[in-house]
Amino acid sequence: MPDSPTTLPPLRALLTTAVEAVGGSERAGQVEMAEAVAKAIRTGEHLAVQAGTGTGKSLAYLVPAIRHAVDREATVVVSTATIALQRQLVDRDLPRLADALAGPLGRKPTFAILKGRRNYLCLHRLDSGPQDEPEDGALFDPFAASRLGRDVKRLHDWAEDTKTGDRDELVPGVGEQAWRQVSVSARECLGATRCPVGTDCYAEHARAEAGRADIVVTNHALLAIDALQGYQVLPEHDMVIVDEAHDLVDRVTSAATAELSASAVHIAARRSGRLIDQDVADRLDESGDGLGMLLDDAPAGRLDALPVPLSGALQAIRDSAHACLTAVGPERERGGEPEDATARKIARTALEEVHDTAVRLLDAFDTDDAGRRDVVWRTGDAVMASSAGRHAGAQNPRPPTLRVAPLSVSGLLRERLFGQHTTVLTSATLALGGTFDTLARQWGLPPAQGKVTKADGTATEKAPPSDVDNGPQWTGLDVGSPFDYARSAILYVARHLPPPGRDGLQPSYVDELTELVESAGGRTLGLFSSMRAAKSAAAEMRDRVDFPILCQGEDSTGLLVRKFAEDETSCLFGTLSLWQGVDVPGSALQLVVVDRIPFPRPDDPLSSARQRAVEASGGNGFLTVAATHAALLLAQGAGRLLRSMNDRGVVAVLDPRLATARYGGFLRASLPPFWTTYDRDVVRAALRRLVATDGPDDED
Incomplete structure (x- = not known):
């Protein structure tokens, strides 16, 4: 996009105002990222930014995005993978930014959240639309049928009070079968002009509000649907910011399934x-x-x-x-x-x-x-x-x-996302094996063009690919993290253990886990590759240690995480959603244990087919698909440990292959630069010192 004269304050001044408004402190990585986003807006060149925990990346992209939207009377779409981040943006970050920047910008920036039509109450369906048949099981299950009836009645009562019709406002929620009785998909909708209550439609109101907003917050699924469908779902926009971009391919694949x-x-x-x-x-x-x-x-x-x-x-x-x-x-x-x-x-x-x-x-x-x-x-x-x-x-x-x-969504993203909008992709986990190229190929971007800049100003030289002129132009930037990983955390790999077996946790793994949990005084998040392993570990630990052991599936995940955070001696064991969904700063979490490298199952239909396709074209299918999948999850899991500047602790990987296998270097290069050891005595002593001081520990 060409530069144009503007009377708005410079980006740096707006960023300073925004940081002061939220009670934070300006960080070098945040400034560097904000300036890179502003450059992408000016040049139209796509940008991938790895910003570690604590960088303040939300402000780093929101401030230049708001400035651009106000300056050009344009709309910027911000897409996230999780409801938690959506709520953080809409309920916390954007309201404070709008108030803080209203004066310098000359008007108050506006924002809206937009979800798929199925997420909103349909008034016509509620009053007179045909009802869905119960699922087969509900026809013969009196309890299921009565629960469905109670849920539908709750929905009718809620409809009398709701102002937005947004399903997420209904707490506690209702089952999917009940919600389908009062909602429609985009394909089922009559359309506002034909519907007898179209003027009151919650989904249409949300879309109209989004069309007037400077910033529209949505999710990767709706972003994918907007690209997949032949009709426009999102309002007109000239820029997309994809937060939690490490999840983009999976969410787009799911929408296209x-x-x-x-x-x-x-x-x-x-x-x-x-x-x-x-x-x-x-x-x-x-x-x-x-x-x-x-x-x-x-x-x-x-x-x-x-x-x-x-x-x-x-x-x-x-x-x-x-x-x-x-x-x-x-x-x-x-x-x-x-x-x-x-x-x-x-x-x-x-x-x-x-x-x-x-x-x-x-x-x-x-x-x-x-x-x-x-x-x-x-x-x-x-x-x-x-x-x-x-x-x-x-x-x-x-x-x-x-x-x-x-088999791949790279062509779709290349044509319908990067081919139509300036796009910024950001996450704490983008540089796998030390390079952006792995994810870039999945996104449909050519290998790194020229240089990938790191936070220290150095750059990794890359030979330009042969098709560089035919692909979308993009830049990769790693702004690092304010955390001193080498002094704040230890990566411990249990190299002395045997490789993991297929029949659950081996006795030696349980013994190792017991020693670690006891040394840490509880305070442990156990990330397991299967629910079977998590439950087995929980059962064993309850017989071996005196600390409360919480296990995913025994209650709602949100309630379990809350209990874990409130009781510093407790442990929480679980699987996939905990690898990416836990944010517990402080001394309640000082040990993250990973039972095995999280490769996809060998019989997983999609990953095995993708791996075979890479091998058929002469590539390394295992490294491209399975190891990439494992690297992303491993980095996300390790990222659960340090959530604030004062956090200290240990990431313990029980799987020795992280140290002994040829692909181990690729996986370790995808993790933050923790201080690494294979000595269990060193790790147990460090954990005991943390318990004794119950605070920061600056020694190795």
């Missing part, structure tokens, strides 16, 4: 059967029965070839769904009451999803292995229906389902 089950076919048949000749709907219903029987007999896992019977079932679903769509007729046909139009729209949406997914599944096998763009697998059986069900201990497995996901 479709699934087909017998249940989905039956629901589409029932919805259309109310509108068309029953014989036509029955043919679709029967094709769903055929799919269900085949999936019941099929093993879980990736499908490298499409069996003939399954191909026939998918073709039957495709053709019968098309016949139902033809019978239902166009969306705007027949006029009549709004209720009729709604029923037809919802039926068409279900039919189109079934039809389009069947077509996509069939098309996935139309090319040879080298030309495939989608991965197909069968899942179900042991997969729990929801996290709520897991917390409640409910045994409610999902029915067998076919899923189809893109």
Whole structure:
């Protein structure tokens, strides 16, 4: 973007005002990042910034973004991966910034949050729209049915008071089945001009507010949908800031994943059967029965070839769904009451999803292995229906389902994100193995062009790739962290232990964990590669130590983290969400234990297919896919330890491969520069000193 004359204060002055307003102190990395974001705005060159914990990266990108939005009367989209960061931005950071910068900017900056339509209450669906059928299990479960009824009544009561219709305002929340009774997806919506209560629509109001805002906060899923769909979801904008960018590929992949089950076919048949000749709907219903029987007999896992019977079932679903769509007729046909139009729209949406997914599944096998763009697998059986069900201990497995996901989203991001908007990507974890190139390839950016600058001003020289002129121009910047990692924390690798086995925690691992927990006086976050390992460790520790042991799944994760933070002697054990979702500064967390390097499961359909595709093109599939996945999680997990300037502690990795395997150097280079040791006596002594002083410890 070309420079233009402006009367607004310079960026540095605005940043100083913002930092003072939030009660913080200016940091060199924060200033460097803010200036880099401002440069990206001026030049249109994309920017990837690694900013360690404590940098203050939110202000570093918000201040230049707000200045640009006010100066150009433009909109900047800020996308996050987690609800926690969304709430931090909307409830804390942006309100304080708006007040602080109103005077210097000449007006108060505005901001809004925008979510997918399914996150807002639909007034038409609430009052007169058709109701969804209960899930199969609820038909025969009186408790589930009564709970559904109670939840729907709560929603009707809440609808009388809510001003925004935002699902997140309803505390405690309701189950997904209940929420579907009062919400619609974007494809199911009649549209504001056709809906009888369109002028009062919460989703439309949120979108209108976003269209007037300087800063719009959204999530990676909606950002992906905006890129995937043929219609605009986000308001007009000229810049995107992707925070928590390490999660971008996974969230976009999830948004681009479709699934087909017998249940989905039956629901589409029932919805259309109310509108068309029953014989036509029955043919679709029967094709769903055929799919269900085949999936019941099929093993879980990736499908490298499409069996003939399954191909026939998918073709039957495709053709019968098309016949139902033809019978239902166009969306705007027949006029009549709004209720009729709604029923037809919802039926068409279900039919189109079934039809389009069947077509996509069939098309996935139309090319040879080298030309495939989608991965197909069968899942179900042991997969729990929801996290709520897991917390409640409910045994409610999902029915067998076919899923189809893109082998890569790099082309989509390259064309629909970087090709259309100046983009800043930031996270505490972007430089894997010491370089941005690993994630850049996943994003669709060419390898680092020229130099990747580090916080100390040095640069890593990179030979320009052959296609550098054909790819989006971007710069990588590592602004470091205000934390003195080498003096604040120890990385301990238990090199003396045997490699981890496949049958849970080995006795030697449990012994090592016991010694570490006792030395730390509790105060331990245990990050495990599986829930089975976490539960096993919790059971063992409860027999061996006197400290409270909390385990994920025994209560809501938020409540467990709160208990862990309040009791300094407690330990919290868990799996994936704890690797990235715990923020507990202070002495309640002084030891992070990782049981094994978090590689994806060898039988994971998507990662194994991606690994095979890399190898087929002559690359190192293990390093590109599996080791990259592990490096991201390992860095995120290690990042749980130091959350404030005074924090001290130990990250202990029980898996000796971090020290002994050839790929160990790549993984260690992805971690903060902790002081490293393999001596367990040194580590136990350091932990005991922390307990004794109950405060900062400046010695190794």
